[in-house]
Amino acid sequence: QSVLTQPPSVSAAPGQKVTISCSGSSSNIGNNYVSWYQHVPGTAPKLLIYENNKRPSGIPDRMSGAKSGTSATLGITGLQTGDEADYYCLAWDNSLSEALFGGGTKLTVL
Amino acid sequence: EVQLLESGGGFVQPGGSLRLSCTASGFTLSSYDMHWVRQAAGKGLEWVAGIGIAGDIYYVDSVKGRFTISRERAKNSLYLQMNSLRVGDTALYYCTRVYSNGFDIWGQGIMVTVS
Numbered sequence: 001q002s003v004l005t006q007p008p009s010v011s012a013a014p015g016q017k018v019t020i021s022c023s024g025s026s027s028n029i030g031n032n033y034v035s036w037y038q039h040v041p042g043t044a045p046k047l048l049i050y051e052n053n054k055r056p057s058g059i060p061d062r063m064s065g066a067k068s069g070t071s072a073t074l075g076i077t078g079l080q081t082g083d084e085a086d087y088y089c090l091a092w093d094n095s096l097s098e099a100l101f102g103g104g105t106k107l108t109v110l
Numbered sequence: 111e112v113q114l115l116e117s118g119g120g121f122v123q124p125g126g127s128l129r130l131s132c133t134a135s136g137f138t139l140s141s142y143d144m145h146w147v148r149q150a151a152g153k154g155l156e157w158v159a160g161i162g163i164a165g166d167i168y169y170v171d172s173v174k175g176r177f178t179i180s181r182e183r184a185k186n187s188l189y190l191q192m193n194s195l196r197v198g199d200t201a202l203y204y205c206t207r208v209y210s211n212g213f214d215i216w217g218q219g220i221m222v223t224v225s
Contacts, residue, residue, distance in 0.1 A: 002154070033211040035213065049212075050210050051212070054210070097168050099160060099168075101147075101157060102154075
């Protein structure tokens with residue numbers, strides 16, 4: 001069981017919006033940056049969001065990140081079938097001195 | 111082009127050793143924090159180890175005392191020496207670079223099978 005908690009799965013129709021939550025504690029999300037990754041198993045993960053809400057070059061503004069207290073959220077609008085993947089949050093944990101991934105959320109675009 | 115390329119994976123018996131390498135191109139590896147991340151079949155991403163620019167090193171608890179992360183400036187490479195391997199270490203291993211508190215560049219992954 002992951003220290004950072006994500007819903008196992010979310011789904012929505014093409015064109016719709018989805019949010020993926022990541023819940024942690026003061027030792028990780030509460031006092032450190034959160035980043036988000038899109039991953040198709042067997043391929044290299046892709047950085048979507050860094051420092052809670054910033055997008056790397058090339059990531060569309062359909063992707064957004066937010067953080068409040070000990071939780072973070074990834075939002076994806078205008079869903080496309082190509083968005084189907086697993087999504088992970090990541091934060092450093094000061095108590096463990098480890099980087100933590102959330103358990104991952106499988107996005108299905110119906 | 112900025113790239114990371116892993117090598118050194120393979121098949122090993124429990125208790126054996128492997129050394130993974132990750133060679134960078136297009137940037138100077140020693141100027142960045144670098145990490146190893148793995149994914150076992152059917153499981154999520156798991157952070158394994160990291161090395162900072164200043165040489166600070168961190169490991170996930172399950173590999174402490176068995177794995178060693180290091181880098182070699184002359185070869186622009188990152189390494190993961192894995193000893194006392196267990197069946198549970200079987201996974202696809204990725205090396206990745208940190209930029210602005212995110213893992214921005216990833217290798218294609220290298221498979222390690224312990225059986």
